[in-house]
Amino acid sequence: MKVSKGELIREIDKYSIEKLGIPSIILMENAALGVVKHLMLNEKEYYVVICGRGNNGGDALAVTRHLIAAGKKVSVFSIGLNPMSKDCGVNHDILCNMGVKITNISNVEDIEFLRDSIIRSDVVVDGIFGIGLKREVRGVYDLAITVINETSKKTISIDVPSGFSGDTGEVFGNCIKASKTITFETYKRGFLNYGSHEYTGEVVIEKIGIPDFVVDKYHNKEFFLERKFIQKKTKERALYSHKGNYGHVMVIAGSEGMTGASTIATKAAVKSGAGLTTLISCEDALQAVRNFVPEAMWKKNDDSQGIETLMGKVNSIAIGPGLGKSNETLNNVKRVLKNTDGTIVIDADAINVLEGKTNLLKEAKGNVIITPHPGEMARLTGMEIKKIQSDRIEIAKEFAREYGVIVVLKGYNTIITNGEVSYINPTGNGAMANGGMGDCLTGIIASLCAQGYSPMDASCIGVYAHGECGDKVSEHKFVVTATDIIDNISKTIKELT
Numbered sequence: 001m002k003v004s005k006g007e008l009i010r011e012i013d014k015y016s017i018e019k020l021g022i023p024s025i026i027l028m029e030n031a032a033l034g035v036v037k038h039l040m041l042n043e044k045e046y047y048v049v050i051c052g053r054g055n056n057g058g059d060a061l062a063v064t065r066h067l068i069a070a071g072k073k074v075s076v077f078s079i080g081l082n083p084m085s086k087d088c089g090v091n092h093d094i095l096c097n098m099g100v101k102i103t104n105i106s107n108v109e110d111i112e113f114l115r116d117s118i119i120r121s122d123v124v125v126d127g128i129f130g131i132g133l134k135r136e137v138r139g140v141y142d143l144a145i146t147v148i149n150e151t152s153k154k155t156i157s158i159d160v161p162s163g164f165s166g167d168t169g170e171v172f173g174n175c176i177k178a179s180k181t182i183t184f185e186t187y188k189r190g191f192l193n194y195g196s197h198e199y200t201g202e203v204v205i206e207k208i209g210i211p212d213f214v215v216d217k218y219h220n221k222e223f224f225l226e227r228k229f230i231q232k233k234t235k236e237r238a239l240y241s242h243k244g245n246y247g248h249v250m251v252i253a254g255s256e257g258m259t260g261a262s263t264i265a266t267k268a269a270v271k272s273g274a275g276l277t278t279l280i281s282c283e284d285a286l287q288a289v290r291n292f293v294p295e296a297m298w299k300k301n302d303d304s305q306g307i308e309t310l311m312g313k314v315n316s317i318a319i320g321p322g323l324g325k326s327n328e329t330l331n332n333v334k335r336v337l338k339n340t341d342g343t344i345v346i347d348a349d350a351i352n353v354l355e356g357k358t359n360l361l362k363e364a365k366g367n368v369i370i371t372p373h374p375g376e377m378a379r380l381t382g383m384e385i386k387k388i389q390s391d392r393i394e395i396a397k398e399f400a401r402e403y404g405v406i407v408v409l410k411g412y413n414t415i416i417t418n419g420e421v422s423y424i425n426p427t428g429n430g431a432m433a434n435g436g437m438g439d440c441l442t443g444i445i446a447s448l449c450a451q452g453y454s455p456m457d458a459s460c461i462g463v464y465a466h467g468e469c470g471d472k473v474s475e476h477k478f479v480v481t482a483t484d485i486i487d488n489i490s491k492t493i494k495e496l497t
């Protein structure tokens with residue numbers, strides 16, 4: 001599923017109209033038909049439609065015509081005094097020719113009439129502003145939005161909830177809180193912002209008849225991960241294969257008092273299919289792994305020579321969980337970046353020690369994947385967490401491009417990007433928000449890298465499977481722990497093959 005800003009929509013619109021000769025009114029009609037599908041015509045009888053003066057309002061007027069044709073009771077309100085867009089005007093005139101009364105909202109009394117109509121209605125269709133909103137919502141617009149939010153039983157927004165920026169996720173003063181948003185062609189970038197769900201409700205994408213090649217021509221390669229895409233990439237284990245076919249993962253993790261992180265990352269690597277897994281750590285952590293992950297091998301962290309030799313042989317290295325923020329951790333990160341040409345997954349304290357030293361990433365011999373949560377990303381970039389949350393894709397992309405790494409920016413809707421192509425993960429849930437969950441993901445991604453998946457594929461499959469596993473467990477559990485994921489990840493990956 002493609003993700004984009006409004007700019008792309010304007011470009012594909014222009015291309016379809018000017019180069020393909022599709023009249024814009026046809027696109028508007030298709031948009032309206034896409035919305036009508038979601039208006040529960042079998043259940044609901046009375047609709048209030050509120051239209052602005054641009055094309056979003058035009059869509060809403062075309063929706064009104066279809067509701068009337070379906071025999072529904074409809075009250076139509078047009079808000080504002082600015083001139084109508086051409087196609088909005090066309091649909092307005094058609095309704096006038098049909099004898100449909102359109103009530104203009106221009107003052108406070110009109111707002112009270114709107115309130116009464118909404119109270120009596122089953123559904124409100126919001127066509128006030130779409131992607132053309134550019135400035136603060138004021139006056140009657142502000143009042144109308146408040147009244148809708150206060151009184152509507154169910155609000156369906158056309159393209160974006162009015163008042164919401166499809167590009168940035170900002171609210172321009174006031175905003176519709178929709179139950180559902182029917183958006184066109186692409187998932188709007190702003191919907192990815194934390195908190196946007198409060199305004200958009202469920203988001204549905206409807207095609208409006210623009211051929212895929214036109215969208216691809218302008219699309220900046222941002223996608224929602226889809227199950228079928230992950231399934232295509234995830235391979236069955238071959239009949240005649242042996243452990244040598246599935247690679248060797250080195251896990252550098254754990255320290256005194258933080259042996260859980262190393263056990264989790266190591267076990268996650270084993271359980272998600274690595275041929276061999278070796279933990280490098282302190283004696284306490286090795287003891288835990290001997291007890292809880294008998295399949296894994298181990299090496300004490302003071303065996304410098306042995307470790308460096310092994311680093312040159314393994315297929316991937318996961319470094320960071322539970323290492324502690326120390327000079328020793330920093331030296332380990334430098335050593336890994338210098339000595340392995342396998343893929344390196346950098347997490348937790350291995351990220352933290354790179355604060356102010358991110359240039360080290362540019363010296364990596366192998367491919368690098370970093371898996372920060374927003375707090376770690378903030379430390380790494382020197383930005384505030386709030387800033388990271390407000391522009392996650394762009395910040396992750398820029399970092400990936402600048403340092404030549406893959407960034408897995410974790411959290412709700414984890415972002416995976418190499419700076420060129422970006423994926424947004426839809427799986428996972430709040431039940432997974434507890435310690436150890438990230439360590440587990442690190443083990444899974446490193447394991448998939450060792451098995452021969454490209455770093456980008458390993459990141460996408462790992463993040464998707466980790467979240468899907470959490471979703472399945474959470475169907476019957478209040479909290480999902482890393483141990484739950486470890487116990488079920490093998491089954492989840494199998495289901496994805």
Ligand SMILES: NC(=O)C1=CN([C@@H]2O[C@H](COP(=O)(O)OP(=O)(O)OC[C@H]3O[C@@H](n4cnc5c(N)ncnc54)[C@H](OP(=O)(O)O)[C@@H]3O)[C@@H](O)[C@H]2O)[C@@H](O)CC1
Pocket residue numbers: 009010012013027028031052053054055056057058059080082083085128129130131132133134135136137138141158159160184185208
């Ligand atoms: N290819 C597609 O996907 C297709 C998209 N389509 C649809 O078109 C929509 C985009 O339409 P759009 O460009 O006409 O802009 P839209 O959102 O209606 O807003 C502009 C209007 O709002 C006004 N206005 C703005 N801010 C304001 C404020 N704060 N306070 C008050 N007024 C304000 C602005 O006034 P002005 O700035 O001109 O004075 C103007 O009147 C898109 O979201 C989708 O629904 C379909 O029709 C089919 C093809």
Ligand SMILES: Nc1ncnc2c1ncn2[C@@H]1O[C@H](COP(=O)(O)OP(=O)(O)O)[C@@H](O)[C@H]1O
Pocket residue numbers: 348372373410411412413414427428429430431432433434435436437438439440441466467
């Ligand atoms: N609300 C949520 N929705 C989706 N995924 C979540 C949610 N909360 C946590 N997760 C996932 O759980 C993991 C938590 O990682 P992290 O914060 O590094 O935990 P820790 O450092 O304790 O191991 C990430 O993969 C994250 O995407």
Ligand SMILES: [K+]
Pocket residue numbers: 056126127128129130157158159160161162
């Ligand atoms: K809208």
